[in-house]
Amino acid sequence: MTELRIEGLSKRFGTYLALDDVSITIPNGKFVCLLGPSGCGKTTLLRLIAGLETPSEGRILVGGADLSAVPSHKRGMGMVFQSLALFPHLDVAENIAYPLAIRGTDRASRQATAARLLDLVKLPGMGGRRIHQLSGGQRQRVAIARGLAIDPKVFLLDEPLSALDAGLREHMQIELRQIQQSLGVTTVVVTHDQKEALTMADLVIVMKDGKVQQAGTPMEIYHAPANAFVADFIGSTNLIPCRWDGQAIEVLGHRLTPAEGDRIATAPGLAQLSVRPEHVEIATPGTGFAAEITFIRDLGESVHFVTRCGAQTITAQVAPGARPPFGVGDAVSLSFRPGKRVVLA
Ligand code: ATP
Numbered sequence: 001m002t003e004l005r006i007e008g009l010s011k012r013f014g015t016y017l018a019l020d021d022v023s024i025t026i027p028n029g030k031f032v033c034l035l036g037p038s039g040c041g042k043t044t045l046l047r048l049i050a051g052l053e054t055p056s057e058g059r060i061l062v063g064g065a066d067l068s069a070v071p072s073h074k075r076g077m078g079m080v081f082q083s084l085a086l087f088p089h090l091d092v093a094e095n096i097a098y099p100l101a102i103r104g105t106d107r108a109s110r111q112a113t114a115a116r117l118l119d120l121v122k123l124p125g126m127g128g129r130r131i132h133q134l135s136g137g138q139r140q141r142v143a144i145a146r147g148l149a150i151d152p153k154v155f156l157l158d159e160p161l162s163a164l165d166a167g168l169r170e171h172m173q174i175e176l177r178q179i180q181q182s183l184g185v186t187t188v189v190v191t192h193d194q195k196e197a198l199t200m201a202d203l204v205i206v207m208k209d210g211k212v213q214q215a216g217t218p219m220e221i222y223h224a225p226a227n228a229f230v231a232d233f234i235g236s237t238n239l240i241p242c243r244w245d246g247q248a249i250e251v252l253g254h255r256l257t258p259a260e261g262d263r264i265a266t267a268p269g270l271a272q273l274s275v276r277p278e279h280v281e282i283a284t285p286g287t288g289f290a291a292e293i294t295f296i297r298d299l300g301e302s303v304h305f306v307t308r309c310g311a312q313t314i315t316a317q318v319a320p321g322a323r324p325p326f327g328v329g330d331a332v333s334l335s336f337r338p339g340k341r342v343v344l345a
Contacts, residue, residue, distance in 0.1 A: 002063050002153040002186045003028050004049070009058035011044050011210075018044045020210040021058070026203065029184045031177060033197035036207035037233070042190040045207075046156050049188065051075050062153055073103075078152030078185075082159040084143040086131045093118070093127030096145045103150070117145035120179060137168045144176065148183070155180070155187040161196065173199050194235050198222060206230050224263065228272040228344045238280065238314050242273040244343050249273060252289055252310055261339025271343050277304060277317035279340035282324055288333035289314070293326055309334060 004026040011019040019041045026032050034042040047053040049060055051072030060067045067075055078099075086095050094101075096117050097110035105113075114127055121141035131139060140160065147155060160176070161169045177200050180187045191197050197204045198218040206213045206221060206229075214226035225231035228239055242251035246268040249256040258264060281288075282305055291307035291314060298304075303323050305316045314334060318324065326332055 003061075004154055004186055004188070005061040005064075006045075006049070007059050007061070009045070009048060009060065010056045011041075011048060011053060012056045018210050019048070022207075022210075022212055023058075024205060024212065024215055026186060026188065028186055030202040031180050031187045031200060032189070032203045032205060033201040034188060034190045034205050034207060035194065035197040035233075036192065036213075038192060040207040041210040042192070042207060043158055044210075046158055046188060046190050049154070050077050050079055050156055076150065076153040078147035078150055078155045080143045080147040080155075080157040080160045082162060084139055084163075086139060086142060086146075088131050090131075091127065092123070092129045092131070092134070092142055095131065095142055096127075096149055098146060099149045113149055114145075117148055120148070120182070121145045122175070136164055137172060140164060140172060144179065148179075148185070152185060155185045157187070157189045159190055159192070162191075162193075169196075170199075176200065194233065198234075206233060208233075224265075225274065225342070225344065226265065228274065231272075231274040231342070231344055236315075237274045237276050239344075240273045240275070240312055240314065242271055242343065244268050244271050249341070249343055252312065254289065256336070256341065258341070259338035262341045262343075264343045266343055266345040271345060273336075274342040274344055275314075275336045275340065277315040278302075279337040280314060280316035281335045281337060282307070282316040282318065282326065283333050283335070285331050286333040288335040291332055291334050293328050293330050293332060296326075296328060305332075307332065307334065 006022055006024045009019060009022045034045060036042055048055055093114035096114040100110045100113060118124055118127055121144055123138060123141055161172050164172060173196055201218060203215060204218055204221045205215045208229055214221060214230045222234055225234060231237045232239055240251055242249050244264060244266060251273050289309050291309035293305055294308050295306040302317050303320055307314050
């Protein structure tokens with residue numbers, strides 16, 4: 001079993017606290033994405049797991065064994081860096097087998113491993129090429145193959161797909177996931193791309209300011225964000241200042257009584273109401289929130305009505321078939337679908 005456990009991990013650079021008391025358990029064989037804005041500590045956490053940095057506090061365990069005294073090259077971890085760090089003077093097969101060469105593995109085994117991994121990453125027969133003869137996507141595959149060469153217990157990748165264009169990137173997300181599943185290797189990927197994390201991961205760990213904000217499945221993160229930061233970072237939700245008084249949600253001059261399915265994830269007091277655009281209903285002026293349409297965005301598969309409600313911008317999303325006949329400047333009435341409202345700290 002290669003469960004990866006992180007216990008009370010902190011990292012200081014001088015007086016700066018880059019990682020603040022992080023505890024996470026990653027079950028054997030799971031694919032985990034560390035997700036968060038630039039500077040939140042994702043790479044620092046990955047480098048600590050790899051043994052490239054030393055923790056200020058806390059420990060890392062793999063399969064129950066404490067790694068504190070284990071140097072990086074003995075941790076059994078495969079790594080793919082954002083820069084890829086491929087060697088131009090070596091051919092593709094030598095690049096892939098490099099981690100084995102520095103461990104003293106014989107030439108025949110190195111060649112066999114390189115050939116096997118080239119098949120796995122769909123570059124069969126390309127072992128003799130030089131790095132400069134490869135496309136960006138092919139280089140990415142070589143870096144992934146090299147990360148897997150030592151048959152790692154844990155596979156660590158830092159923004160592995162960030163240099164690829166959008167189309168290739170989506171394709172590689174699926175391929176990376178398939179490779180990981182075929183090997184069953186416990187994998188941790190750093191990304192700042194919400195969609196990428198939700199597409200690939202079994203478990204998403206959302207970070208901010210060196211702290212874990214939420215760890216959960218993509219469904220949990222998307223549908224039950226732990227706080228307003230997670231809801232906002234995962235994207236596209238309406239966040240509206242409100243007050244939860246223990247019985248009703250006071251928002252934009254209205255009092256809403258929670259219905260079955262609504263989620264109150266904070267103590268009474270000032271809070272944020274999160275309502276996804278697909279759960280905002282838009283109608284002719286009536287009893288709901290009075291608003292004015294300021295912009296209409298037609299994305300083909302959905303139509304977004306951006307409205308102003310007092311000082312607040314609220315977006316409603318409808319299917320093209322259900323598009324109401326409103327235009328920019330029209331007065332409308334908004335309502336938030338009961339059972340889909342979330343009150344967050
Ligand atoms: P990005 O998405 O931009 O790569 P990140 O979430 O991976 O960001 P880290 O690289 O882990 O963030 O950095 C976290 C914080 O720690 C940043 O404020 C960074 O400036 C700081 N930091 C990282 N490494 C060092 C270092 N060696 N010395 C000093 N400060 C550092």
